[in-house]
Structures are given as structure tokens and as C-alpha cells.
Amino acid sequence: MDNKKVQFVSVNLPLLDGREEEYLLKCIRTGWISSEGPYVREFEDSFSSKIGCRFGIAVCNGTAALELAVRALGIGPGDEVILPTFTIISCAAAIVRVGATPVVVDADPKTWNMDVSQIEAKITSNTKAIMPVHIYGLPVDMDPLLDVASRHQLKVIEDAAEAHGLKYKGRNCGTFGNLSIFSFYPNKLITTGEGGMILTDDEMLAERCKSLRNLCFQIERRFVHEELGYNYRMTNLQAALGCAQLEQWDRFLERKQKMGRLYTQLLKDIQGIELPLPQTGYADNGFWVYGIVLDESTGMDAAEMMGRLGELKIGTRPFFWPMHRQPVFEKLGFFQNESYPVAERLARQGLYIPSGLGLTEEQMESVVKKLREILG
Numbered sequence: 001m002d003n004k005k006v007q008f009v010s011v012n013l014p015l016l017d018g019r020e021e022e023y024l025l026k027c028i029r030t031g032w033i034s035s036e037g038p039y040v041r042e043f044e045d046s047f048s049s050k051i052g053c054r055f056g057i058a059v060c061n062g063t064a065a066l067e068l069a070v071r072a073l074g075i076g077p078g079d080e081v082i083l084p085t086f087t088i089i090s091c092a093a094a095i096v097r098v099g100a101t102p103v104v105v106d107a108d109p110k111t112w113n114m115d116v117s118q119i120e121a122k123i124t125s126n127t128k129a130i131m132p133v134h135i136y137g138l139p140v141d142m143d144p145l146l147d148v149a150s151r152h153q154l155k156v157i158e159d160a161a162e163a164h165g166l167k168y169k170g171r172n173c174g175t176f177g178n179l180s181i182f183s184f185y186p187n188k189l190i191t192t193g194e195g196g197m198i199l200t201d202d203e204m205l206a207e208r209c210k211s212l213r214n215l216c217f218q219i220e221r222r223f224v225h226e227e228l229g230y231n232y233r234m235t236n237l238q239a240a241l242g243c244a245q246l247e248q249w250d251r252f253l254e255r256k257q258k259m260g261r262l263y264t265q266l267l268k269d270i271q272g273i274e275l276p277l278p279q280t281g282y283a284d285n286g287f288w289v290y291g292i293v294l295d296e297s298t299g300m301d302a303a304e305m306m307g308r309l310g311e312l313k314i315g316t317r318p319f320f321w322p323m324h325r326q327p328v329f330e331k332l333g334f335f336q337n338e339s340y341p342v343a344e345r346l347a348r349q350g351l352y353i354p355s356g357l358g359l360t361e362e363q364m365e366s367v368v369k370k371l372r373e374i375l376g
């Protein structure tokens, strides 16, 4: 085959083949493009009722959703929030931005989620909340976490950005937090281009989030502010995409899980790589992305493997870089001399292979073939 014609297999290609175009055109034709448009409410209502929460507050991205959640709970200077070190910067950043202190626990070597058995030892009189994050499509073991939270009267901020439609013991992810958040970035199961949502059953918290999202404008005296908020609103254009995506949610989830099973089938006899758990005692893997962890016996780390796959036109992403190893947090004086060996190993040896909904079976087979070649 002519090498120049070999298409790059991108790490993520979204599927926009439903009514996205129709709904977007409707926004343009009606002139409703701002956050005041009708799709925003429709998206909030459909999404929150699908997950099973009373209130949904749509925002401009998942990071903003985390920031509002932390703010809405009144967390601030002197407070501590416990979260996994193996996660995205957005989680710890939301805590640091309000002047609070992030306190981390290591990952579980098999599930890659936070090791919930390490939480209790990290609780102090300053701890205000726990922030579980469902990593790469496998839910966190919530029962022990919720038990610790209730015994110590801590709030729970659930980051379900990678867990659309996933269940823990039959109950939807996104219903476990006092506030739960989702992201709709294009690599997420449901996308709005950029977007996020906060879910809660607590009316007061919902009102707090709505106000903070909208610059804390007041109803009676619009341009007089008691508090500083943010402009984190979602536009009608984004919500229009979201409404079209929601119609395909079940199909998308089935497809991801089918892709996960196929990759597992194709990869399972390759020596030297560890695959994601297809299920645990409490949840099935939704395979939001398909991660692999290279054994040290391969003599390769993730960076080298990513380079080799890139030369063969296969897109990849590294695993998360742990929060306790972030230069920005070291400079701020957090996590001094702390070490979390599981997360450090995942960061060094882990990567994910193309996992977007637009990927074909042939592409998946070719990804595996190249992995096999590289690993000899």
C-alpha cells in the first residue's frame, strides 16, 4: 500500500450524524444563539431527567462545572477536599482557585480509580468534601466512599465527566454527589463542542449554581451585585448539539461497550500489556476510552510507545499526570514530598489508544496489529 495514502487514525472522532445539523440550523434561522435560547432548558431538563436528578445547570465546560460546584458548597480558604491524584487538572484546580487545599489519595492498581480505602486516613478537622472521579469509564466504588462521607459529615462532589450513562450497582453515575458534574467536550460520550452540566437534587444548591453561572445578577436590581460570579453560561448552539446527541445516547453507549469488548478480544493474548477491567463487582466498564498499561518487562514506557504508534499514524493520549507531580502545584507548595506509586506508574506506563465513536472495526484491527508489531 502506498504509505502516503494511509490515513491517520485519530484518537477521537465524534459522531454527529443525528439531528445536530437540523437543530443548529434552527438556532440560526430563529436567531436564538445565546444562552437565552430554548434548547438550553430543554437540554438541562432532558439530561437531568435521564440521569435521575431534579436539577440540571448547563455551563460552558466541565471545568467550569467543577468550579461552580466547589463555590456553591461554600468551600474556601482553610478547607480541604480529598480527591484522586490520578485525574485531570480541572478537579484540583477548582479547589485551589477558591483558596482551599487539595488532598490526594493514590489510585487502585486494577481499576485506576481512587483507592477509596485510603480516604479516611486523610480526613482532618478541615476536610469539607470528597471529590470522586470515575476514571476512563469505570465507576468508583461509591458505597465505602459514601459511608466515610456520611460518618464524617462531608459533602460529595461527583465528577462523572467520563461516566455518561454508567451505573454503580444499578444506580446512575451522576446521582451520588450533593453536586455531580458532567463534561460535553468532543471526546466525551455526549458532546456539545464545549460544555458541561451540574446536577443536584438540592434546590438551594441549584439556585446557587445558577446565580454563580450568571455573574450573580440579581432579579430585582440587575446590575447591583452582592457577590462575584462568573459568566459560565452555555449557548443555545451548544445545547442544540446536546439535544441531538441525547437522542443517540443509548446507541453511543452500546457502541463504546462493543468497541471495548472488541479491543479486549483482539488484545488479550499480547504479552506485556495490562488491559482495563471489563467489570468489577459493582459496575460494568463503559470503556469511555480504551487505556492500556505497558509492563516494564517490555522495556518501554508510554512515551516511547506513543512515539512508535505515532510514526505508524496511530493517535494516542498519555494517561493523566498525577496532581502531586504537577509543577504548578509544587510551586504553590502543595504535596511536598508526597509520593503515590500506583498513580506514578500509571502516568509512566499508561496510554490510551483510538477510542472515538467514529472509529471503524477495521481501524481497531489495524491499531492492534501495529501494537503487536511494536511489541514483537
Ligand SMILES: *Cc1c(COP(=O)(O)O)cnc(C)c1O
Pocket (backbone or CB within 6 Å): 061, 062, 063, 064, 087, 088, 090, 091, 133, 134, 159, 161, 162, 183, 184, 185, 194, 195, 196
Ligand atoms: C473532561 C473532564 C473534565 C473537564 O471537562 P472540560 O469540559 O474539558 O472542561 C473534568 N473532569 C474529568 C474527569 C474529565 O474527563
